[in-house]
Amino acid sequence: MDRLVTFMDSGRPVVLVTGGAGYIGAHTAKALAEANFLPVVFDNLSSGFREAVRWGPFCHGDIRDADAVAAALDAYPVAAVVHFAGLIEVGRSVTRPDLFWDVNVTGTGRLLSALAARRVPRLVFSSSAAVYGSAGRTALETIPETAAKDPASPYGDTKLAGERLIQAHCRAYGLSAVVLRYFNAAGADPSGLIGEAHEPETHLLPLAIAAAMGDGPALTIFGDDFDTPDGTCLRDYIHVTDLAAAHVAAVRAALAPGAFEAINVGTGFGCSVRDVIRTVGAAVGSPVPTVQGPRRTGDPASLVANPARAQTLLGWRATCSALDRIVTDAVRWESQPAYGAGRRQRQPELRSQFAA
Numbered sequence: 431m432d433r434l435v436t437f438m439d440s441g442r443p444v445v446l447v448t449g450g451a452g453y454i455g456a457h458t459a460k461a462l463a464e465a466n467f468l469p470v471v472f473d474n475l476s477s478g479f480r481e482a483v484r485w486g487p488f489c490h491g492d493i494r495d496a497d498a499v500a501a502a503l504d505a506y507p508v509a510a511v512v513h514f515a516g517l518i519e520v521g522r523s524v525t526r527p528d529l530f531w532d533v534n535v536t537g538t539g540r541l542l543s544a545l546a547a548r549r550v551p552r553l554v555f556s557s558s559a560a561v562y563g564s565a566g567r568t569a570l571e572t573i574p575e576t577a578a579k580d581p582a583s584p585y586g587d588t589k590l591a592g593e594r595l596i597q598a599h600c601r602a603y604g605l606s607a608v609v610l611r612y613f614n615a616a617g618a619d620p621s622g623l624i625g626e627a628h629e630p631e632t633h634l635l636p637l638a639i640a641a642a643m644g645d646g647p648a649l650t651i652f653g654d655d656f657d658t659p660d661g662t663c664l665r666d667y668i669h670v671t672d673l674a675a676a677h678v679a680a681v682r683a684a685l686a687p688g689a690f691e692a693i694n695v696g697t698g699f700g701c702s703v704r705d706v707i708r709t710v711g712a713a714v715g716s717p718v719p720t721v722q723g724p725r726r727t728g729d730p731a732s733l734v735a736n737p738a739r740a741q742t743l744l745g746w747r748a749t750c751s752a753l754d755r756i757v758t759d760a761v762r763w764e765s766q767p768a769y770g771a772g773r774r775q776r777q778p779e780l781r782s783q784f785a786a
């Protein structure tokens with residue numbers, strides 16, 4: 431933490447935000463700037479947007495490119511790194527596990543080597559509830575960080591492998607790290623400047639909003655016979671603004687050199703697919719058209735965090751994650767996105783060279 435403290439004396443401490451042109455990274459860059467840090471975004475724009483980089487300098491590069499990572503770290507006195515850069519689509523991880531391991535694990539390894547060489551003291555890593563297994567848990571039980579790790583997808587495997595690599599670096603090189611296991615990130619910044627813009631979009635909320643607005647197909651409900659109150663899956667939706675605040679708290683957390691902390695970021699409350707559909711219909715003013723589909727392989731009935739550790743260790747808890755607030759902010763964004771899918775179609779060169 432010396433480097434963080436020293437640089438704070440002379441100006442804004444620099445935080446390198448890998449993947450900061452993406453959905454959660456851009457919201458975190460904004461929150462860091464508001465907390466008086468200078469967010470420097472490092473991103474290859476394979477799924478992120480240059481327009482989402484608004485709160486600090488931009489370095490264009492691939493996380494697997496050791497020279498590009500070194501150049502960014504040498505250009506700024508980086509006090510901490512928040513590492514979002516990675517591939518996120520669970521379904522694609524099944525068909526391209528090689529690519530997911532390359533970006534999410536090899537890429538994280540390259541970053542860690544560069545941090546060790548420069549003695550950067552703090553890393554915050556985007557992990558996921560996808561690291562947990564569902565065996566032996568009832569639908570209404572929340573998940574503590576100590577729950578069994580048994581990912582149901584190659585995506586989850588890469589997140590768990592990333593965590594373990596980071597933990598090994600903490601032991602070996604004195605890095606202090608916080609891995610944040612997000613549950614379901616949702617919503618958009620209330621400013622309307624940034625929001626969720628995945629392509630392809632696979633998340634429930636934007637798909638439900640598009641369906642209600644007549645901009646997308648009817649929403650498929652994957653399974654209605656789960657052991658939950660209304661038969662549809664329960665998920666823990668966390669407003670992206672709350673999620674961003676958790677990263678700021680993790681950058682600031684007082685941790686000893688070598689400390690490694692894994693922390694759930696969720697609300698502790700589950701909302702069902704039907705809850706989301708009802709809330710979106712009310713916010714848009716038009717019901718969400720739906721079709722009933724079968725369960726998807728590996729979809730657990732419930733994924734709800736026990737968020738107690740985040741409160742104890744980070745002093746963080748969700749304050750703006752009520753479902754109607756998440757949906758209101760997401761609908762505002764989807765009604766007038768500042769950037770998004772159309773741009774990608776117009777500029778195909780922005781696609782990753784690895785895109786299928």
Ligand SMILES: NC(=O)c1ccc[n+]([C@@H]2O[C@H](COP(=O)([O-])OP(=O)(O)OC[C@H]3O[C@@H](n4cnc5c(N)ncnc54)[C@H](O)[C@@H]3O)[C@@H](O)[C@H]2O)c1
Binds near residue numbers: 491
């Ligand atoms: N969205 C969620 O609900 C969720 C849940 C759990 C964990 N996560 C994790 O959070 C992180 C961010 O997710 P998101 O939803 O913001 O996704 P996103 O796709 O919007 O953002 C990812 C960013 O990483 C960049 N990127 C990808 N590969 C890169 C590479 N090789 N080099 C440099 N940059 C690269 C992309 O261009 C993009 O800007 C990911 O690591 C994801 O696994 C997301």
